[in-house]
Amino acid sequence: MPAILVKPLVMSIYKVNGAPVPMPERMARATPDLKKGLYGVRESLKPFGGRLVLSDLFRSYDMQLQAHLDFTSGKKSAFSPAPGGSMHESGRAFDVDLSAIAVSLDAFWELARPWGIVPIIATPNPKTSECWHFERRGSHQLVHDYYSAGKASNFAKPAAAMAASAIISVGLQHDKFKGTESQAYVQSALIRLGHDIGNMDGEIGPRCRTALQELGLSGATLAGQIHALDALLQQRFPEEFFDGAADEISPFH
Structure with missing residues (x-):
């Protein structure tokens, strides 16, 4: 049978009635190894006063299509591939709110690495597009x-x-x-x-x-x-x- 997707409990940038909430149901899906990695990174940030807050996690086919159309139309500047080209669609990618982690980007890379979580950019430059995107490729x-x-x-x-x-x-x-x-x-x-x-x-x-x-x-x-x-x-x-x-x-x- 196919590998499963599970529901991780992680905070999001989204709010309801002004209060922060966990990732919305439609986005709160991940592979078991990514879920474990998210929890591990969250705990690793705590000694530094950091929090793991996500802006994106799972995307359905339709959600990925909309993200791609937003990119091609110029509505958003960050690249988003057509459906079939993103690890978000497999529950193996997430976008993190870097303002919440309380450590430098290169330090975050080091905290994430033991959990199998990797960036997609070459160097930890917070001014680089997709510096917020991470994957658990397995x-x-x-x-x-x-x-x-x-x-x-x-x-x-x-x-x-x-x-x-x-x-x-x-x-x-x-x-x-x-x-x-x-x-x-x-x-x-x-x-x-x-x-x-x-x-x-x-x-x-x-x-x-x-x-x-x-x-x-x-x-x-x-x-x-x-x-x-x-x-x-x-x-x-x-x-x-x-x-x-x-x-x-x-x-x-």
Whole structure:
């Protein structure tokens, strides 16, 4: 089955009747490993008097489309890709209110790193666009690395392939794989498990079949292959599938 999305309790920049509130329901979705990371970073900021306050977390397909249209129309200046190109759509990205963290941006990077949370800009310059954007890439970093190494070429950028892998891994829509989502899911799993299968394109070709044969899955149905690959992924990346982060800590603290 696809990896799950869970509801993290984290503060947002939004207010109701003038009072700050946690992330709205429609945005409060994250992978289990990102949820754990958010809670870890929040606790790491407390000794410095900082707070973890988010302006964005999960985006649905329609929310990502609107963000993209706002960018292309000039309504917002920060780049926002078309649906299918953002880690926000997989519950693996968030935007942080830097005015609340009470530490420098480079210090925040250091606090976030042990939790697997990384920036997308090269240097911690608070004047750089997207300095507020962070990701918990998990096993999908392997897809990024796979494309960066030139092992596949059907995405314009490795980051786009990584986002596609992350999105389909939680069972959500990606326009590139209409009608072949399950096959693309198999390909994403094989890449993350270390197999060289060519492009992640939703078409099970000879190299995919060879990889499946090596795993003893060549005779299985597509559903059976997915079930077996899920078991392997859960063994290798358990933090992506199981929610172990307790919610007792109030986001207001």
